[in-house]
Amino acid sequence: MLEQPILLASHNAGKLAELQQLFAQYSISLQGYTSQLAPIPFGLEGGDYWQNATSKAAQVAVLTSLPVLGDDSGIDLAAFPNEFGVYTGRTLARQAVAANTYLLARLRDNPQRQITLHSYLVLQIGHRLVRAHGSLTAQVALQEQGQLSGGFDRLVYIPELGATLAELPALQRAHYSQRGRAVAALMQQI
Numbered sequence: 001m002l003e004q005p006i007l008l009a010s011h012n013a014g015k016l017a018e019l020q021q022l023f024a025q026y027s028i029s030l031q032g033y034t035s036q037l038a039p040i041p042f043g044l045e046g047g048d049y050w051q052n053a054t055s056k057a058a059q060v061a062v063l064t065s066l067p068v069l070g071d072d073s074g075i076d077l078a079a080f081p082n083e084f085g086v087y088t089g090r091t092l093a094r095q096a097v098a099a100n101t102y103l104l105a106r107l108r109d110n111p112q113r114q115i116t117l118h119s120y121l122v123l124q125i126g127h128r129l130v131r132a133h134g135s136l137t138a139q140v141a142l143q144e145q146g147q148l149s150g151g152f153d154r155l156v157y158i159p160e161l162g163a164t165l166a167e168l169p170a171l172q173r174a175h176y177s178q179r180g181r182a183v184a185a186l187m188q189q190i
């Protein structure tokens with residue numbers, strides 16, 4: 001078990017908040033790397049998920065002796081199998097509207113609403129790399145539902161529960177969410 005805090009190599013505040021809450025369930029402190037270091041421009045994400053997460057962690061790990069976590073995430077939509085994936089962040093960043101507004105518009109009147117969300121985590125501890133993947137396959141709701149978390153969670157409807165991720169309390173959400181599952185898989189290895 002880790003005694004030291006982990007630094008998150010990310011500029012995404014929502015990702016930091018979600019991962020902080022998940023690691024807190026294991027009594028591990030996660031901090032944004034900019035709490036200790038000056039911000040660095042991460043190089044362009046040109047690889048697959050694993051390569052991107054490894055690269056983010058490595059760019060911070062050379063600057064600190066603390067363990068560093070990189071996360072690369074994305075979605076697959078069954079209705080658009082050749083889009084999104086590892087390019088999700090870049091695709092959504094190009095849109096003039098918020099991510100959820102864009103997804104609802106793309107899927108308007110489309111009965112094929114299956115979504116798979118992925119989180120790829122790479123934890124660099126010295127020279128050791130620990131890798132974990134988590135995913136969730138669900139349905140895109142017809143409108144945002146739930147206030148207990150934000151972002152995609154309000155659209156990710158889990159039929160077996162009759163609820164979106166954003167309608168679940170944090171502990172239950174961690175059991176289902178892609179990042180919750182990735183963190184659980186990571187914790188089994190450290």
Ligand SMILES: O=P(O)(O)OP(=O)(O)OP(=O)(O)OC[C@H]1O[C@@H](n2cnc3c(O)ncnc32)[C@H](O)[C@@H]1O
Nearest residue numbers: 010011012071072073074088089092099151152153
């Ligand atoms: O690389 P870092 O700095 O960590 O931050 P990022 O936002 O670029 O992170 P990713 O490369 O992992 O891209 C994932 C993208 O997926 C999108 N995303 C993931 N989860 C989301 C959520 O819950 N709500 C809205 N968008 C989400 C969002 O566009 C992210 O930018």
